[in-house]
Amino acid sequence: MDDLFKQTETVNSLLARYGVKFGIYKDGVFKEQLFPFDPIPRIITKEEFEYLEKGLKQRVDALNCFLRDVYGEKRIIKDGVIPEEFVFTSSGFLKECDGIVPPKGIYSHISGIDLVQAKDGTWYVLEDNLRVPSGASYPLIARKFTRMASPATFKHYAVEDNSDYADILRRTMDNVNTGGINVILTPGRYNAAYFEHSYLAERTGAILVTGQDLTVEDNVVYYMDYHGGKQRVGCVYRRISDDYLDPMVFVDDSVIGVPHIMSAYRAGNVALINAPGNGIADDKGIYYFVPKMIQYYLGEEPILHNAPTYLPFYEDDRRYVLENFDKLVIKDVAEAGGYGVVFGSKLDPEHRELLIDLIKREPRRFIAQEVIDFKDLDILDDEQRVFRKADLRAFVLTAEKTIVWRSGLTRFSRNPDSFIVNSSQGGGFKDTWVLSR
């Protein structure tokens, strides 16, 4: 692997040249920055991956069952497994989607499940991302460049190929396509993940479009090409959040969405990947209930664990949270991307009181978790190996059946004191190797 380390610069310059960038908005200003790549891969053994694979499939299948249920019969609420206020007061529950059954009944086609490994080797699911999870393109293209820069490395290690992501993604789109072309709907080049949108379009043969390239007539979505021709669209892999998807239904001053696309979707004339309304299943409050969903829908014991989580909504949990405030991490359920995450022990007395007050007043708004003793991964920092916190985003795709991609995005924190690995907070990434033997 030393050869690969020597080639780090080569790989990073290839990534820069190919525009593998990540855009962030800071204080209202858009900045594009490279997503720093670390050459030391996260290595997952065959046995370990088989375990993760089983657990992830189970989890995503249960989450899809939940979405079908919550926008349909709502049995899990009526049976008292999930309190109804957790569903109906969540900003993730979209009444506008109630009663819609998407093509083939699949809601989460592309799920990004974030895991961490504790020092004792136990894997924990930190969160499920079922709306627009990004990041698969980074290990995908990084692998390509590391193979180019250091082919010898891959002679020594039996690494599962990860270039099949595009195929799996295309099959996922084709599976639900209602007749017509596949498109990837991007907000445009100032989006944080624009590189990914364009790269996945290129690799899957889908057309990269913005909202204004699409039009809806009589509940059918069409792509208007540059010659004024019209092609029917059967599947939209949209990289726009629900809020901005259709100004006629959601945020009404959205200029990046497609007016009337929700009506076409409701009429069953187009597949939307992922389904709008999925935010209810990856709500931080609903997360607590995922192990219960697995038991409820699949009649199985959860294979993967949640990080130990408490809901201040329940009195017992609230008492525990207030008594153990300093050893817990508190998360605001409405926030994402590493924002709204607070370590109890790191608050000054004033903010501590404020937060405790807020938890007492709005218990539904927070979850509290035990701080997991992460197993740190080594990264190369000026040729020195140093240890940093890291997580793993596994990509789970649901077509005819659910498949776990044999790779994943490993993100790490560059700051030695930080637990937060989100790319929007300045972290870097690693390739994830799954060994084939």
Added chain:
Amino acid sequence: MDTLRQRVRSLQVSVLPDVPCTAGFDGFGNPIIEGTVAAEHSSFSVDVQGVAEVPSAESDRPIPEQREEGDGSMVFKYNTARTAPGPAIRKLMESVPEPSGDIISDVADIMHLVHSSLRYEKGVTCPETTAEEAMAGGSGVCQDYSHIMLAILRSRGVPCRYVVGYTVGEGESHAWAEVLCDGVWYGMDPTGDSFVGPRHIKVSHGRDYDDCRINRGVFFGARSSSQLVHALVSPVQDQEVRR
């Protein structure tokens, strides 16, 4: 829309520029008509005319509006950002009479309370005003009366929804509330302090104002726009309709 209380006898919709329109339903079951004008245009208008049949006399009991067969009411039990109570509404809630056991009369009491606690005044609040803001200000229009009534009912766990429609007269649209009782939705008008009856034509319902706007649309182009709304509702005799 057709309900137990009202029947749409005729409806003509015309849009200019003239484009094909598609009829359907939104996520709340409200009928919608939608379309796209692709060609350049400098104005856009929708003209809707029709006749709705409603009961001819006021009633001293609420009139059933719709039956709730499924589980669609769950979502209407919880306050939204617009109806979430703050100090002003919580204070008002202290004057709500003790529950009597009869939901309808309890809700009517709340309607009377809201009606008498707010001063009707145009131009003080705007479409973005929340229930709490209106209550704190002490005055508002039908939208504010309705939001405040919903805030109180929902705080007590009563499923209720916001309704947009028209009332007899000339001007703009009207809004009121519907309350679910024993599987039936009843309309209550806190602005007029009356049960929804012969003077109301219902168009749509939702959790709050945002869910049931009469017109929604976007346009692309670097021009400013202004909107003019005119509504006229006048009673017609049965014979005139039958023709």
